[in-house]
Amino acid sequence: xxxxxxTEWPVLVGRATGILVLVGGIxxxxxxxxxxxxxxxxxxxxxxxxxxxxxxxxxxxxxxxxITGLIxxxxxxxxxxxxxxxxxxxxxxxxxxxxxxxxxxxxxxxxIIPTLIVxxxxxATARVIHAIQDTPKxxxxxxxxxxxxxxxxxxxxxxxxxxxxxxxxVPVSDPAHPTPTFLKLLSADTDHSFWVPQxxxxxxxxxxxxxETWIDPHRTGVFLGQCAQYCGTQHAKMLLRVxxxxxxxxxxxxxxxxxxxxxxxxxxxxxxxxETTACVNCHAVAGTxxxxxxxxxxxxxxxxxxxxxxxxxxTRENLRLWIQNPDAIKPGSLMPAMKLSDVDLDALVRYLxxxx
Amino acid sequence: xxxxxxxxxxxEVGGARPWVQTLHEWVTTVDHKRLGILYILFALLFLVIGGxxxxxxxxxLMRPHNDFVSPQVFNRMFTMHGTxxxxxxxxxxxxxxxxxxxxxMIGARDMAFPRLNxxxxxxxxFGGCLLYFSLIGGSGLYGAGNAPDVGWWAYAPLTSRAFSxxxxxxxxxxxLLVSGFGSIxxxxxxxxxxxxxxxxxxxxxxxxxxxxxxxxMAGLVLITITPLxxxxxxxxxxxxxxxxxxxxxAGGSAALWMHFFxxxxxxxxxxxxxxxxxxxxEIIPVFSRKPIFGYPVMVGATVAIAFVSLSxxxxxxxxxxxSSYSNSFxxxxxxxxxxxxxxxxxxxxxTMWGGKIQFKIPMLFCIGxxxxxxxxxxxxxxxxAAPFDWQLTGSYFVVAHFHYVxxxxxxxxxxxAFYYWFPKITGRMLNETLGKLxxxxxxxxxxxxxxxxxIPGVLGMPRRIYTYEPGRGWDIWNLIVTIGAFIQGVxxxxxxxxxxxxxxxxxxxxxxxxxAWTLEWxxxxxxxxxxxASIPTVASxxxxxxxxxxxxxxxxxx
Numbered sequence: 001x002x003x004x005x006x007t008e009w010p011v012l013v014g015r016a017t018g019i020l021v022l023v024g025g026i027x028x029x030x031x032x033x034x035x036x037x038x039x040x041x042x043x044x045x046x047x048x049x050x051x052x053x054x055x056x057x058x059x060x061x062x063x064x065x066x067i068t069g070l071i072x073x074x075x076x077x078x079x080x081x082x083x084x085x086x087x088x089x090x091x092x093x094x095x096x097x098x099x100x101x102x103x104x105x106x107x108x109x110x111x112i113i114p115t116l117i118v119x120x121x122x123x124a125t126a127r128v129i130h131a132i133q134d135t136p137k138x139x140x141x142x143x144x145x146x147x148x149x150x151x152x153x154x155x156x157x158x159x160x161x162x163x164x165x166x167x168x169x170v171p172v173s174d175p176a177h178p179t180p181t182f183l184k185l186l187s188a189d190t191d192h193s194f195w196v197p198q199x200x201x202x203x204x205x206x207x208x209x210x211x212e213t214w215i216d217p218h219r220t221g222v223f224l225g226q227c228a229q230y231c232g233t234q235h236a237k238m239l240l241r242v243x244x245x246x247x248x249x250x251x252x253x254x255x256x257x258x259x260x261x262x263x264x265x266x267x268x269x270x271x272x273x274x275e276t277t278a279c280v281n282c283h284a285v286a287g288t289x290x291x292x293x294x295x296x297x298x299x300x301x302x303x304x305x306x307x308x309x310x311x312x313x314x315t316r317e318n319l320r321l322w323i324q325n326p327d328a329i330k331p332g333s334l335m336p337a338m339k340l341s342d343v344d345l346d347a348l349v350r351y352l353x354x355x356x
Numbered sequence: 357x358x359x360x361x362x363x364x365x366x367x368e369v370g371g372a373r374p375w376v377q378t379l380h381e382w383v384t385t386v387d388h389k390r391l392g393i394l395y396i397l398f399a400l401l402f403l404v405i406g407g408x409x410x411x412x413x414x415x416x417l418m419r420p421h422n423d424f425v426s427p428q429v430f431n432r433m434f435t436m437h438g439t440x441x442x443x444x445x446x447x448x449x450x451x452x453x454x455x456x457x458x459x460x461m462i463g464a465r466d467m468a469f470p471r472l473n474x475x476x477x478x479x480x481x482f483g484g485c486l487l488y489f490s491l492i493g494g495s496g497l498y499g500a501g502n503a504p505d506v507g508w509w510a511y512a513p514l515t516s517r518a519f520s521x522x523x524x525x526x527x528x529x530x531x532l533l534v535s536g537f538g539s540i541x542x543x544x545x546x547x548x549x550x551x552x553x554x555x556x557x558x559x560x561x562x563x564x565x566x567x568x569x570x571x572x573m574a575g576l577v578l579i580t581i582t583p584l585x586x587x588x589x590x591x592x593x594x595x596x597x598x599x600x601x602x603x604x605x606a607g608g609s610a611a612l613w614m615h616f617f618x619x620x621x622x623x624x625x626x627x628x629x630x631x632x633x634x635x636x637x638e639i640i641p642v643f644s645r646k647p648i649f650g651y652p653v654m655v656g657a658t659v660a661i662a663f664v665s666l667s668x669x670x671x672x673x674x675x676x677x678x679s680s681y682s683n684s685f686x687x688x689x690x691x692x693x694x695x696x697x698x699x700x701x702x703x704x705x706x707t708m709w710g711g712k713i714q715f716k717i718p719m720l721f722c723i724g725x726x727x728x729x730x731x732x733x734x735x736x737x738x739x740x741a742a743p744f745d746w747q748l749t750g751s752y753f754v755v756a757h758f759h760y761v762x763x764x765x766x767x768x769x770x771x772x773a774f775y776y777w778f779p780k781i782t783g784r785m786l787n788e789t790l791g792k793l794x795x796x797x798x799x800x801x802x803x804x805x806x807x808x809x810x811i812p813g814v815l816g817m818p819r820r821i822y823t824y825e826p827g828r829g830w831d832i833w834n835l836i837v838t839i840g841a842f843i844q845g846v847x848x849x850x851x852x853x854x855x856x857x858x859x860x861x862x863x864x865x866x867x868x869x870x871x872a873w874t875l876e877w878x879x880x881x882x883x884x885x886x887x888x889a890s891i892p893t894v895a896s897x898x899x900x901x902x903x904x905x906x907x908x909x910x911x912x913x914x
Contacts, residue, residue, distance in 0.1 A: 043829035044816030046747040057743045064741050068734040075730050078705055083723060086644070088712040096905075097712050101913060102650035102703075110702040111695065118691045125691075125741040126684045132743060133680040185677075190514045191610055193675060193750060197816040201746020202675040206611060207513060207604035211677035224828070228750040228818040229675075230507045232514060233427050236821035332427050 044197040044224045050244075051173075051199040052180070052216035053132050060128045067121060135214065142170060142181045148192030148205035148227070150334055151234035152296055152309040162257040163284075165296030166309045168242045171250040173216045179247075180216035190232055196225030196242050204229050217244040226310070233332030239310025253303075260287030261299045262354055270351025273344045278336065285355065295335065301355040308333065319349050386470035388455050389883065391477050393781065395452025398481055400852070402444040405488075409437040411845060414838040420826040430822035431505040436487070438508030439528065442624065443535055444484040446766060450631040451480075451542045453773055454570045456781065458546060460876035461564045463555025463894065465886040468548035476541030483535030490527030504528035507820060509621065510591075512602030512613035517595055526595070533588045536581045543577035546570055555875075557894040562914070564874045564897065565648060568655050569634035572662045573627055579666065580623040587616035611676055618669035626665045629761065630658060632769035633700060636722050639776050640704050642872045643719035644711030647898060647910065650703045657696035657703075664693045674742045675749050683742045690740035697733055701726065716870070717791035721772035724799055728764030732757060735810070753813025759806050763844075771798070771851070778858070779865030783881040787862060790854040798847035804840030808833050873898035 041050075049055040146168075147154040153166050170181040185194055187205040194213060195202040203213040217223070227238035245253065274280065275289050282295035290298070301307075304314055311330045312318040321328055324345060326335040340348065382390060412433050416424045425433070455473065459466055467473045490503045504524040506514045515525045550571045554563065591613075593599035600606040602613045641648045648654060670678065670686045678686075704726060713719065735757040739745045748754055771794075778786050812830040824830055868877040877900055879887060896902055896910035 042827050045829070046814055046816065053743075054747075057747055060741060061738070061744045061747070064738050064744055068737055072730065072734055075701065075705075076727070079723070079726060079730075082705055082708045083713065086708060086711050086713050088645075088714050096645050097710055099647055099908075099910075099913075100649065100710060101647055102653065102706070106706065107650050107653045107699070107703075111699060114695045114698045118694060121737070121741065122684075122688050122691050125687050125743065128741075128743045129680050129683050129687070133683070190519055191511055195750070195816075195818065197747060201743060202750060203746070204676045206676060208607065208609065209611065209677070225816070226818060226821075230431075230511070230514070230820040232519065233431060233505075235431075236427065236823050239825070 041198065041221050041223050046197045049198055050217055050219050050221070050223065052218075053200040053214065054198055056128050056131055057201055060124060063124055064121065067117065071117070137182050137214070138178060138180065140177070140179050141214070142179060143184070144168065144170075144181055145184045145186065146194060146205065148185070148187040148189075148194075148231070149294075150189050150232050151227070151238040151330070153238070153240055154188075154296065157254075160254055160258065162254065163297040164257060164300065165304070166240065166306065167304050168240070169250060169253050170215065170217065170242060170244055171247050172220050172244050173218060175218070178216060180214050182214045183212065185211040185213060191229045192227045192231045192238070193229035194225070194240070195228035196223050196240060198223050199225075199242060202228050215242075217242075220244050220246055220249075234330050237309060237311040237330050237333075239306070241306070241310060256303065256356075257300055261285045262356055263287070264351075264354040267347070267351040267354050270347035270349070273340065273348045274351055277338060277340070279338070279348075282335075298352065298355055301352055303356060308335075316349055316353065319352060320345060323348065384474075386466075386474045387885070388459050388467045388470065388473060389781075389887075391473050392452045392454075392456030394477055395448045395455060395480075398477075398484065399445045399449035399452060402440050402448075402484060403848075404852075406437050406440040406445055407845060407848060409433045409440065411841060413437060414841040416822060417824075417834050418838040419835065420824050420831055422823060425822070427822040428502075428505065431507075431820070432503040434820055435504050435507050435528070439487060439504075439532075440484075441762070442508065442628070443532060444480070444487070446628045446762065446770075447535075447539060448480055448484075449770060450573070450628065451476075451539070453635075453777070454546055454573075454631065455542070457777065457876060458549055458567055458570055459553065460780075460879070460883060460887055461874050462550065462553060462558055462567050463875050463888060463892045464549060464553035465888060465891075467545050468553055469545050472541050473545050476538040476545065479538030479541065480535045483531045483533075483538065486527060486534060487531035490524050490531075493523060493527065509614075509617050511617075512591075512608070512610045513604045515591060515595075515613075516603050516605070518605060526592070529588045529591055533585055536585045536588070539577050539581050540585075543574040543581075546574035547578070550574075555888075555891050555894060561652070562894060562897050565637035565651065565654055566634040566874075569630050569637065569658055572658050573630040573634075576623050576627050576630070576662050576665070580620045580627070583616050584620035587613065587620075590616075611673075614673050614676065615669070618672045619666075621672065622669040623662075623665045625758075625761065626661060628766055630661070632725070632766040633658065635769045635773040635776070636704060636725055638874065639718045639722050639772050640707050642776075642870050643714045643716055643722070644708045645714070646707055646711040647873075647901075648703070649706030649709070651897065653699060654703050657699045660696040661693060661700075664689060664696070668693060671740060671742075671745070672749075674745045687740060687742050691737060694733060694737055694740075701730060701733075716775075717786070717788060717795060718772040718776035718870075720792075720795050721768050721775065724795070725765055725768040725772065728760055728768060728802075732760035732765055735760065748813060750818055751813035752817045752819055753810050755819050756806050756809035756813060759809070764802055764806060771795075774851075774855075776870070777876075778855070779869050780876055780881050780883070782859050782862075783865055784858055784862030785865050785869060786858045787854050790850055790857070794847050794850045794854060797850060798844055801840045801843030801845075801847055804843060805837050806840075808836045808840065812837075868900070871904075873901040875899055878903075 047058060049058045143159055145156040145158060155164050155168050171179045173179045185203055185205040187207040189207065192205040193202045194205060199215040199217055200213055203211050205211065221244055223242045223244065225240040225242065227235055231238065280290040280292050282292040284291050284293060284297045284299065286299040306312060307314050307318060307322055308330050312322065323338050324340065325337050326333050382394065385391060412425060413430065416422050416430055455467065502524045504527060506520055506525050510525065510528060513519060550567055590599065590601040594601050594603050600608040602608045602610060604610050637648055637654060667689045668686060670682065671690045674683060739748050739754065739757060775786050775791055811833045815829045817824060817830045865881045867880055875892060878892065892899065896914050898910045902909035902911060
């Protein structure tokens, strides 16, 4: 019995250090992972913020991590000390230790100190909640209405008369002349959640309810996110890209998007396929008879880098595959297989490719 | 009641009995010990099923764009895994231990309502079977014969008939409704037993902490299963009688369901964890050779946790767009609950302080529980800070956090309870070598899986996705998580093997193998029918200590 106990305590100490090394290693690895990112913004790391709400959250999280880290160190050291120091020893294994029933002073101490810590944490948190949620909208803000669908994003710019899908374009915001983007969040069907970790925390899109969020990005680039509230079969492939552009680039994008669809007489056959099949029930192309609103607006389809809410690159092969057999890219998506002949499919894809 | 007595007589007279008769006795039993064992075996069965579902989830997520299962199957797997583990593993196993231990520890011969006890168990068992019958009888979003795929919170309007045709979510609803009534029955029974069946001398302030904590747990069950059941009925009304509570297409409110669900869902965490606290509060003193430190404070902290837990539910909903004032309120209540929880951890440390700690298997699991529950509490505080939670909620960080609570905290305490009370229940000791193997394997697997799982959450990986894009920094972490899950699976197999092997071959335990102090150790192992030949009288919180140390009894200091 006694020898057994003796051999066990180094194991426990080993375990304690092992766990410390593990935790440290994980933190280190997480930071390394961030440092060796293959391309900029490929990793949507919440600790690598590029926009005001995400930055305020980052600062709060550092404060919370410091306090919880300190609590961890104190309590873990106590636990390790107790386990090592008060292990049963050989010499006096038979007698019972002093029977202590409690102590009011100690109980008071470990009630009052945590209460004070909690109070400080609460105040720091409430301040950030107020700063993010109750920010007034400046007159220079870009307004966007984001509508969640199973399983894609619709973005409308009411003041600019633009409708697009899955890839949000916003201007970069210069702190001297801020042009933040304010989003109204709606849902056409089930619950969704708008999450681009480097720009802002999540806000849900809930049917019958108007939610709002805002971003104020300080650097150009493409930021990745995706739906963060389970919304049905293809929740996983409801991806989201936010393209933060310089004022000039954004203005250029806006002027392109405001144009109606290009009418290319050479692809009239493909246009006919589009307008005489079920495509028009769900998709709109501005300036044509296609006025469906159940699926993404295709007026400027080719200006988007991806299709199927980010599930595939926007290439000719993927367009063909997506029209003919959506399940091959996104099983369970609500886009039906169109079952076209090869001739019609080629014509249709060529037509879609004119929608610059 | 009499059938058990008769059975015992036949056993003595006739030797081997036909298996039909044995089965009949178990099915018709109203004995609290047998019902406790039935609850525990039922939960172990579902633990294995839920574990297989977890394994399927982890194989699918092992690498990006994996196609081990389809998205439809994956969505069913995480729905069934969550529902199974919460409602048909942890709750029943806790009820099982409460059933078995509470009467023994308070010096009673059975629960207050033995027939209600049997009824409650069979309702829960029926609920579990009904949930799995959905595999044959339901039809989900796709095709026929499907399990529910709406997630274990079943957020509206995904459960409306427009988005969930067929019957799969009906099976989910009715299974929870039925087992919910079972839980309410057992809760009433536990409360009545503890309040009215304590032996002479056992005042409320002399009750073992396990009884106290189960009393609080049962109270929480009564308060919180009720809104869950109400919400299930409202959902059925929506689906079949044209109600519009949650039907957003007809003007209903999706947020209403969230409130109903989480006002059940958060206290539910405490329904699960308070019995785990109860195990730790019994086991840590015995293996530290000291009484629990600050008994009245431990009771008070538990009651405080129960009360505050009723006011924190909307911290699951920080991202739904509540006002800044609502958000701040729920931040405050959420953080306040850390105080009584911290007090409990400090009191356990205080119990070990100055003791002579014996590292038997139950104590190893309890130390693991303390360590992991500390971390789970601290990641909980991070998520209690609402803006931080806007980033963390719905991500793998949350998944890691609550598995830290449920596996690292509750399951570790539960394993401690198995190793501690198995000798009492079966009369045989669990094998110590296999026990150590189980502990270390499970500890390594647990940390490999759930420490690592925090990282993809921080890197922006949402939960409930059947696959993910490569190149986002998530791949390697998911692979490590999956490997850890397999190590945990092996550890569970070692545990089950140990249960079977030790039940058949383990050394005899005797009445009191741990030199413990509560009443269950004063009777034989397994305890006789009706527990106590003559009802004991107690004079302190540790009646067996008084018996073993007549020169220095506890009763002198209380």
